[in-house]
Amino acid sequence: MTNHPIRAVLTDIEGTTSSISFVKDVLFPYARQRLAGYVAEHADDPTVKAALTEARVLAGRADLSQDETVALLQSWIDADRKATPLKTLQGLIWEDGYRSGTLKGDLYPDAAEFLARWRNEGLSLYVYSSGSVLAQKLIFGHTEFGDLTILFSGFFDTLVGAKTDHASYAAIAEVADLPPFRILFLSDNTAELDAAREAGMMTIALDRGEAVLPEGHGHPVARDFSEIDALAGTLKA
Ligand SMILES: CSCCC(=O)C(=O)COP(=O)(O)O
C-alpha cells in the first residue's frame, strides 16, 4: 500500500482475518465445555476471582454462587455476549488448548499474506477484537503460517472500550500516535465500522460471504485482503 494516506492498519479478527465458524464452532464450544472445570481448578487465581466478581456486577447479581456464575457465563457464550470478564476467562481456557496443540489459530491465507506484505512496506499493524489481548496473541501466535504476533505493533480489546463506541477508536489512535485519518480499520461488522468512521478513521468492510452485511452501510467492501490495496488507493484522508 503506497501513495495513499494510510500509515497503519487496525484489524478485527472474527469475520475479518479469521472465519466466523472457527470462533463460533471451535473456540466458543471449547471454552464452554471447560469453563466449570477451569473455574473450579483456578478458584484462588486473582484474575479468575476478579472475572467472576465482574460478571456478577454486570449481571447485577452479587448473590450468585460459583456454579450459578458459571451458568451465567455459559449463557453469555450462547448469546455471543462480548463481556470483558467472559472474554478474559475464554482467553485463559484457550491458552491450554493452543499450548497443547489441540487448538490451531485459524487465519485466512490472504490475511496472512497481506498483513506480512503491508508490514514489509512499512505500515504499522494493530489488532482490535472483542477477544482478550491474550486470546488475540494466541490466535496469531499459533497459525499454520507460524507466529504472526511479531507483525503487530499493538493489540486492543474491550478494555479500551466497546467496539461500537467511537471513543475507543480515538483512544487507539492516541496510543498509535497517529491522527485517526491515517488509520484504516477493517471489520465485518458495520456498527464497528460506523464507530471507527465517526472517530475519523478510514474503513473497509470485509464481506467474506459468511455473514450478510446490512444494505446501505456506505463502507467500501472487500471480499478478501487482496482487494484492499486497490480500494485503499481510492480512500481520501
Ligand atoms: C481473539 S479470537 C476470539 C474472538 C472473540 O472472542 C470474539 O468475540 C470475536 O470478536 P471480534 O471482535 O474479533 O469480531
Ligand SMILES: [Mg+2]
Ligand atoms: Mg468481527
